[in-house]
Amino acid sequence: MSDAPIQVTGLRKTYGERAAVDGIDLRIERGEVFALLGPNGAGKTTTVEILEGFRKRDGGTVSVLGEDPQTAGLAWRNRLGIVLQSSTGLELITPREALASTAKVYRDARPVDEVLAAVGLTDKAGDRIGKLSGGQRRRLDVGLGIIGSPDLLFLDEPTTGFDPQARRDFWELIGSLADGGTTILLTTHYLDEAEHLADRVGVIAAGRMLALDTPANLGGRSSSQATVTWEDAAGTRHTEQTSTPTDLVARLGRELGGEVPKLTVTRPSLEDTYLSLIAPHLAATGGEPELEVVA
Numbered sequence: 158m159s160d161a162p163i164q165v166t167g168l169r170k171t172y173g174e175r176a177a178v179d180g181i182d183l184r185i186e187r188g189e190v191f192a193l194l195g196p197n198g199a200g201k202t203t204t205v206e207i208l209e210g211f212r213k214r215d216g217g218t219v220s221v222l223g224e225d226p227q228t229a230g231l232a233w234r235n236r237l238g239i240v241l242q243s244s245t246g247l248e249l250i251t252p253r254e255a256l257a258s259t260a261k262v263y264r265d266a267r268p269v270d271e272v273l274a275a276v277g278l279t280d281k282a283g284d285r286i287g288k289l290s291g292g293q294r295r296r297l298d299v300g301l302g303i304i305g306s307p308d309l310l311f312l313d314e315p316t317t318g319f320d321p322q323a324r325r326d327f328w329e330l331i332g333s334l335a336d337g338g339t340t341i342l343l344t345t346h347y348l349d350e351a352e353h354l355a356d357r358v359g360v361i362a363a364g365r366m367l368a369l370d371t372p373a374n375l376g377g378r379s380s381s382q383a384t385v386t387w388e389d390a391a392g393t394r395h396t397e398q399t400s401t402p403t404d405l406v407a408r409l410g411r412e413l414g415g416e417v418p419k420l421t422v423t424r425p426s427l428e429d430t431y432l433s434l435i436a437p438h439l440a441a442t443g444g445e446p447e448l449e450v451v452a
């Protein structure tokens with residue numbers, strides 16, 4: 158019996174006739190940072206909420222920290238950290254108060270000052286939450302998610318509204334949590350975030366897992382052809398696709414007698430790969446009305 162914190166096989170969830178999640182398999186190891194990517198309506202939130210125990214599945218098996226989320230109790234829930242897309246109702250208290258009162262729920266809570274520092278809110282600890290900026294508010298959400306020293310942290314689009322420095326700081330924080338053994342499942346629409354943070358990414362569309370790999374290897378990225386561009390002595394631009402770019406650049410160096418003018422070597426970015434993976438599914442999912450039915 159393996160102890161991977163997340164083990165999912167054949168997960169299915171339907172709303173009426175329609176499958177929002179249509180046979181997903183997923184296994185996430187301890188200390189791994191896993192990013193779930195996919196277009197709007199792909200089934201990410203449904204999948205994550207089933208893992209969090211907030212929605213019931215219609216098929217498949219799910220084990221989260223060794224238990225079935227549908228039947229797991231409070232002790233299990235206290236081992237999870239959950240950062241939703243936005244929290245409300247805290248406007249009149251301060252970040253310190255919000256963190257301190259949340260900390261009381263947990264047996265193994267982190268010190269409030271440590272969490273304030275980790276999410277960069279030490280200076281705002283005593284301000285009213287209603288006065289924080291969107292990005293500061295989001296950092297507080299993350300702080301509330303990690304105060305209970307969770308074994309497993311769910312982050313739903315965690316850095317929306319962050320400025321570039323705050324995003325970098327946040328990535329560092331996530332890296333150190335994962336180094337400490339926290340398993341992290343995040344959803345994001347930022348491909349650079351997935352590339353920077355995730356050990357592996359899963360791309361889902363129309364409820365199915367289209368690809369699951371490291372960011373470098375996703376969709377055969379690392380073995381795909383490179384595009385080499387350069388300029389010759391007459392200033393004419395050249396482009397060549399090749400699976401052996403080093404050889405080509407060496408040959409150009411010899412032919413052009415040293416430096417190759419305006420040389421670039423590129424492979425598909427994670428975004429290129431992601432967009433080509435989901436392209437066939439966008440027509441199928443786009444523009445459909447969302448039905449709000451309580452699960």
Ligand SMILES: Nc1ncnc2c1ncn2[C@@H]1O[C@H](COP(=O)(O)OP(=O)(O)OP(=O)(O)O)[C@@H](O)[C@H]1O
Binds near residue numbers: 177449
């Ligand atoms: N409560 C519900 N009742 C009916 N249909 C739902 C419900 N929740 C989600 N769906 C449908 O299930 C599909 C998957 O939705 P889900 O929210 O999981 O997508 P998502 O990948 O999280 O999208 P986004 O990136 O927009 O958050 C969508 O077609 C959505 O309309």
